Amino acid sequence: MQGTLSSIGLAEVWVPLFAALLGGFLSLLGTYWALMRSHALELQRAEKLELKKAAQRAYEAFHKLHNAYETAANLQRQITEMFDTAAADGGADMEPWAKVKELIGSNFQEGVIEPSETSFLISARESELLNDVHLSQKRIWNISASAQKYNELRSQLVTLLEKHHITAEVIDGHTISAEISGQEGVIANVWENRLQNLLGQIIEYLDTDTPEAWETLGRFKEAAEKYFGEDFPEFRLEKAR
Numbered sequence: 001m002q003g004t005l006s007s008i009g010l011a012e013v014w015v016p017l018f019a020a021l022l023g024g025f026l027s028l029l030g031t032y033w034a035l036m037r038s039h040a041l042e043l044q045r046a047e048k049l050e051l052k053k054a055a056q057r058a059y060e061a062f063h064k065l066h067n068a069y070e071t072a073a074n075l076q077r078q079i080t081e082m083f084d085t086a087a088a089d090g091g092a093d094m095e096p097w098a099k100v101k102e103l104i105g106s107n108f109q110e111g112v113i114e115p116s117e118t119s120f121l122i123s124a125r126e127s128e129l130l131n132d133v134h135l136s137q138k139r140i141w142n143i144s145a146s147a148q149k150y151n152e153l154r155s156q157l158v159t160l161l162e163k164h165h166i167t168a169e170v171i172d173g174h175t176i177s178a179e180i181s182g183q184e185g186v187i188a189n190v191w192e193n194r195l196q197n198l199l200g201q202i203i204e205y206l207d208t209d210t211p212e213a214w215e216t217l218g219r220f221k222e223a224a225e226k227y228f229g230e231d232f233p234e235f236r237l238e239k240a241r
Helices: 002-088 127-163 182-231
Strands: 168-171 175-178
Touching: 002 127, 002 182, 127 182
Parallel strands: none
Antiparallel strands: 168 175
16 A cells, blocks of 8 residues: 555656656757747848849859950941941952051950959859850950050051151042051051051951850859849840940
């Protein structure tokens, strides 16, 4: 009888205690799960925010590359139009430097494409495109610098011709044909050769780098849309005319 009462007494103590411990454990487990869930959601929100920021940086890179392409396409269009104008005005046989006057928009000053703006291409396994993006901008910078140099040299040559009153023909303000002789003629010939070589390089580089910039631009847009989804702005890309 005493043993039975002792057992009942122990049960009355341990059952409530066990229930309390179990309840506390379950409560602690629930709190832990809630904290982990909250932390996971916070990480998810942070990742989404970082993805949006990365998409914005990628768009900035796209914008810079697009401006570079537009600059190259604009220079190429100007040169073609000035050759056509000279031919229409009867100056088809004149030297190229005489047909191509000042190149507008040659002072291209777009900011450099930063590594942080294209770093997503590493995760997207587009290392070749990553290199092409930065290389394309640098090449067009070089073309722009050459175009500025061309403008400077051509202006100096025209000033030299005018200063020494060398016989010259101006057709519709676009072309110059001059008969040069003496020391001034030698100097003018040297400058003409520099202009011809520089203009030839500009035309050659534009013929190569402009279509490559367009191709790179399209590949970059496609890669960004695939990687970022709706976080990357949706728009139609149109080729310069």
